[in-house]
Amino acid sequence: MNSKIFVSIALILSIVTCAILGTVNLSAANSTQSYVSLDDTYYLYREVEPNDSIATANIRISQGNQRINERVLIGYVSQSDPADYYEIYVRAGTTYKIKLTPVGDNNLDLYLYNSSGALVSQSKSTQTGMSEHITYSATTSRKLYIKVQNTSGTANCQYRL
Numbered sequence: 001m002n003s004k005i006f007v008s009i010a011l012i013l014s015i016v017t018c019a020i021l022g023t024v025n026l027s028a029a030n031s032t033q034s035y036v037s038l039d040d041t042y043y044l045y046r047e048v049e050p051n052d053s054i055a056t057a058n059i060r061i062s063q064g065n066q067r068i069n070e071r072v073l074i075g076y077v078s079q080s081d082p083a084d085y086y087e088i089y090v091r092a093g094t095t096y097k098i099k100l101t102p103v104g105d106n107n108l109d110l111y112l113y114n115s116s117g118a119l120v121s122q123s124k125s126t127q128t129g130m131s132e133h134i135t136y137s138a139t140t141s142r143k144l145y146i147k148v149q150n151t152s153g154t155a156n157c158q159y160r161l
Helices: 003-021
Strands: 037-039 044-046 072-078 083-090 095-103 108-114 119-123 132-137 142-150 156-160
Touching: 072 083, 072 142, 095 108, 108 132, 119 132
Parallel strands: 044 072
Antiparallel strands: 037 044, 072 156, 083 142, 095 132, 095 156, 108 119, 108 142
8 A cells, every 4th residue: 555545544544533532623623713833843832823813713732641731832922913812621620820931021911711702810010021820720611712912012022831
């Protein structure tokens, strides 16, 4: 059998198996949403544009036994693209710690919204270069949205989430 065909069949079977086992919910993705992209070299994830609203938020999914929210995500905001959104799924009875660290001497704010766009929690500092933290204890299982906001006024701000 041709090796390209074998790899394609194996990939399709893997995706179908993940969907059946519930590790990837293929029907949950909004057609405008993108999954964050994996950079195996550094074990990091990178944002995928556009992710400037709840409707276009990057989706963070589980892969095997490793949850993406335990890995580092790299993103950028600027004056022309001041906000990034990420969709996460929280489970009732679990406490989540979200940390936003600007790279360099920038000022970024961190927000957590529900699916209706109502503010659930926030972390805002007026000092540049400071990390922002949100600790959230989920009482119900649901989707929430993380927002990273550029408040430094600089042209380009890199961050780690």
